[in-house]
Amino acid sequence: MSPTRSDHDTVRTIEAQELPTRFARGWHCLGLSERFGDGRPHKVRAFGRDLVVFRGGDGNLNVLDAHCRHMGGNLAEGTVKGNEIACPFHDWRWGGDGRCKQIPYSRRVPLRARTAAWTALDQDGLLFVWNDPEGKPPPEEVAIPRIEGAGREDWTGWYWNELVVDANCREVVDNVVDMAHFFYVHYSFPTYFKNVFEGHVATQYMNGVGREDVQPPSTSGSPKMLGNTSVASYYGPSFMVDDLTYHYEGMDVESVLINCHYPVDADRFVLQYGVIVRRGEGLEGEAADETAAQMAGYIAKGFEQDIEIWQSKARIDNPLLCEEDGPVYQLRRWYEQFYVDADEVTPEMVDRFEFELDTTRPVEAWRAEVESNLAQRAAESGTV
Amino acid sequence: MVRTDERLIDGAPMQPVRCLRCSATVQARKASWQQTSLQWNAEAAGACEERPAERGERFEACGALRDSVRAAAVEGSLEVPEA
CATH class of the missing domain: 2.102.10.10 (Rieske [2Fe-2S] iron-sulphur domain)
Structure with a gap:
């Protein structure tokens, strides 16, 4: 039986307008x-x-x-x-x-x-x-909100870094809604994912678990990482504050991660990130600084993974989405408010929008993939 | 240019749901039992009794609205596509 030809059989084309000629307010x-x-x-x-x-x-x-x-x-x-x-x-x-x-x-x-x-x-x-x-x-x-732990003795100082990226900065903003890439590009494992856009703030709520197939087997004595809770908000077009907590057996590590950028030109931006970690029980003195430095290292790796994708991807104004993707179009509608004059900001750009993703199917598929990777690893180490 | 999410054309549409607590109406969509999209307007935001007064303060969800959407889905006034 041959499929019936309809509009849905036409080849999907990638659309992309010229890069914006102005920079975000x-x-x-x-x-x-x-x-x-x-x-x-x-x-x-x-x-x-x-x-x-x-x-x-x-x-x-x-x-x-x-x-x-x-x-x-x-x-x-x-x-x-x-x-x-x-x-x-x-x-x-x-x-x-x-x-x-x-x-x-x-x-x-x-x-x-x-x-x-x-x-x-x-x-x-x-x-x-x-x-x-x-x-x-x-x-x-x-106004940019104050960061509670910054400059305080019970938190570390900033571990800060920057990278120059040859792409339009919309690529990094898209990450706010892109749950699946966290698994495939960053080797993390989201289990809960929700976005809220309201006014000039765009928030991503994400909980995740550790991935045994990418972590080195935990050394005896070091606590096992159970998962993470992240609430990350863009305050305006470029400055994201992420309250990120890692849950370990017996303790939590609290951190604030900044992910921000400024455009150099329409097709280049400087991506910056910084992290501070709360000192506390099990994480006193230098241990907190070591953790912060280590986290900064992980974040660097994460952005390098993003950059590798960005450098060869196409700019796409009409992404083709499945139901397990986040609200890319609504995010871009929110983002548009920074590229029009203040009196041209429409209610749809700033009215509250919520999107809670159904993670049932992704979690099933990713569990199976992790299992299969572990089985493969076991088989390979068994044959050596 | 602001484009339309094609999932709203090809899949379930946004449908009105009234909050059982404050009576404000929002546009809601469920692509499955676990997925929910909610489009508020200024009137609904103003009517919400759980929403913090301070602008920019994080507010993950209105509990009463969540319950109202769930009730609408269960009773069938908000369509939920078959899996």
Whole structure:
């Protein structure tokens, strides 16, 4: 019997519009503030432009367009003098507010001597910059939430790293809803998965269990990892806070994982991640730092796995989904709010949406795969 | 451009469900007994008695709405496709 030909037999094509020409409105983390705090200018390429970040004598971190409005010199190659950045070309002095404060060889500063100053925020050891193509200041309600454990003695400091990715940053945001890739790309095993989008926040609730087929057999004495609980929210387009707890036999390890990025250009972004771990019983002193460093290592590996996929995948605006996939379209609808003017944000982009995934079938299939991998491993080690 | 999730066209549609506690109506969909999609609007969010007042605070689910959706599925007013 030959199948009946219908619309559903036509070949599915991958659709992708041009990359967006604007960069998302929102707070973007540029990295650890201490990295920028040495009194020297730092060059950052972000939002398709060159920026200079410097800490003035007053202790404030400032972010300006890198190119001097006088003759185009690059301020990132200049020198911090007092509270100002001095251009290496003619020593024009620019303040953190974007105004030229002084031209040592001139009696007065010309009118119009103002460059782009980016609203910056130094919070919890991290430097944030506000991007808005409309040039408006950041509304209070999209403020980056404080991270409770950051800077506290009963938590470790940040273990922070960054990677440059040659892809549009939508790829990393898609991970919010992509449960299945956590099994296939990252070798984890989700058992519960839910998304909630509301306002400028997109959250992923995910619980998982350890995978015996990818873990080295546990050494005697070290506690067995039972599973993990993760609640991860994007606050705006680029900054995700993940309250991540690993459950071990007899103890929990609490951590906060940051997954954030800023666009360099339309087809490149800087992906950053950082982790802090709570010190506690069974995890005092250096043990917590070792755990945090180890976690940072795992996260690095995880992102390298993502990057390998991203570098060869196609951008796809019309993903073909099965019912056990997450809400990719609704996530992108939420994400769209950051790419339109503030007064063009529609209710559908920000109204609360919930999606709880049915993990019954995935868990069955993955259990079987883990079993089969273990059996294969046993057979191979038996024949050696 | 915002596109439509084709699963809503090819599979079960979104259907209204009224919360038995606050009477707000949301759009709900079940692709199976264990899967649920809920589309709220501003009115429903305003009416919800469990939703935290503070914006941005995490809120995984409204228990009363979950119970209401379950009841709608059991009584058949919310369609659940056969496995």
